[in-house]
Amino acid sequence: MTAEVFSLAACLVAVLAATVAFVPRDATRRTRLATGAVAVTLALIPVGGWTLPRWLAGLGAVPSASSVALLAAFVWARVIGWDVLDARAWRTAWCFFGAAAVVLYPMALGLGRLDPYALGWGATWMLGVLWAISVGLVWRQNRFALVLAVAVLAFDLRLLESTNLWDYLIDPPLAAVSLSVLATAGVHRLRRWRTRTASDPGGEDPGIAARGSADGSWIAKAEGRNP
Amino acid sequence: MTAGAWSRATWISFGVITGIYLWAGVRAVGVVSRATVGFSVETIGHGDAEPSFSEGFVDHDTGRMVHVASLSELSDGRLVAVWYSGSHEGSGDVALYLATRGREKGAAWSQPHEVASPASVARELHRPVGKVGNAVVFIDGEGRLAMVFVTMPFGGWALSSLNVKLSADGGTSWLPAQRLTSSPLFNLGTLVKNKPLRLADGSLLLPISHEFLGRFPGFLQLSSRDQTMEVVAMRRLCGGRRFLQPAAVALDAQTALALLRSARAGETIGVARSTDGGASWSEPAPSHLPNPDAGLDAVALSQGRVLLAFNDQRSGRSRLDLALSTDAGANWSTVTTLEDEPGAEFSYPFLLRGHDGSTHLVYTWKRSRLKDLTFNEAWIEGKLGRVP
8 A cells, every 4th residue: 555655656746747847947836836736637537447657557667766756856946946956966866876777777687697686685785885875975965865865765664565675776767867868968078078189189188077077067968957 | 074074964964864774774684684594394205105196187178278287285185276268378368267176085176266367456456457377376484375476567478577365265265466576677577487495484485587688587585474475585596598487396404406497499407406595596507308498397205306397308398208306306217208299288387295295296288278197106106117
């Protein structure tokens, strides 16, 4: 029952996020809220006997707790105007989930004998690693620590059907988005580097590269927004 | 910023986050402590000295396809058989059926009744379910009859997910189905075929296969709690696309043998071993036993012997044999050829050792019936020409 309620809430947050993403940026808050309410209502109308959240559950496509946290932060920022996660936290999220996707999915699909997914049960060392990362993030005042904390708290509360920590941390759509953002950012950076080297045969100024990766601008530009 | 400059908010964040992780850690330690508990091996004697053999069919000829039968023995000695049947494999009208048979000699199987269909499972899981498939029945750690079975939203076996139903009255009534999560990719691609190994703490190692992109075997460790059964661990035997559907036999509290179906026709059965109570398994190695990409099963007999039912051919499923190993799977002797009819299909054997020492075998007979055999060790020894 808990898992069912969570999957319903998770799906509605995802619908809200998808809706507000398409609402023009200059729309009023009332317009955004009204559009979101309409989308949520539509998502709850049964089609073929099932609502959208139940169709997604049938396909095993219930978002992870991390996805829900990221989507909720996105909706909050767009509707309320308060950035729970700043640009640095978003950049950390894409890097973290991109790396997690590369570690998890190829091997979970049968590449080799090692199965990182199995480590999500009885996940003592995995929790230790996540705790160490979280402490580092708190130390650096990086708000991505909040996302990890939400995922582990959801695991504590067994909010999903799964008993595996990985399913609370990451899901295939989050992995795909993270890798896409990183790939796009990488392509943009490569193009910029080529432009610079074409105009400056001396090569890239290492100082520029360092600044680009430190202030989150390269990710932000890849996403088409201001850092 | 240095540690000395931590603000009160930072310390509070650190404390809250550490608390959340400690909570999860305490649960995880509980799971890890159960990883190496060893097998629970039940000692069943040789049984009657006189050879005994009987055969029949579990189901009636309904003209519909039947496949993938499994057996379990209830506490009162009755046998339970579960299988799927429908117009054809993978169709939306396939449902799971159950029949029971009394312990008395010559007892007949009961009229089969439906235990799960796409519609009934969809109602119980509160989500659309397009198809049902492979099921395996066994007694869980709480003494209840458990049935782990496959459902698919649409498409083929690659989109399978596992579910479990529990019955406290031997299959007459069932608790609603629950979903088991066994894959990070939309929980797709996991199938069952053979019975689980029992661990000393009451949990079970259920043989599984993944068939989404890769085709590889493993075990799910399942633990029963109150009205539920949950996954507490998973162990992979190998990756790639070489073997699947392990048939596992515990030889003693620490040692087990797994025999694996080849993922391609024309190959051989794979063999893997565990010497630490199922916590880890050796990389499967090819044996000299042929396998036409077909299901097989094995069961432990007395004196550490292992009985194997398999299609003794490299292609087709027209021949079904029994083989015996007296050296933990290193060498095998053919006991008898049960079926041999070119063009026909005899497949997916399932073996079960009863508490009275008799061995039960059920298998798909020409895709239209489920044949069952009951025999004892004296019959096996007679076929081998040995005196018990």
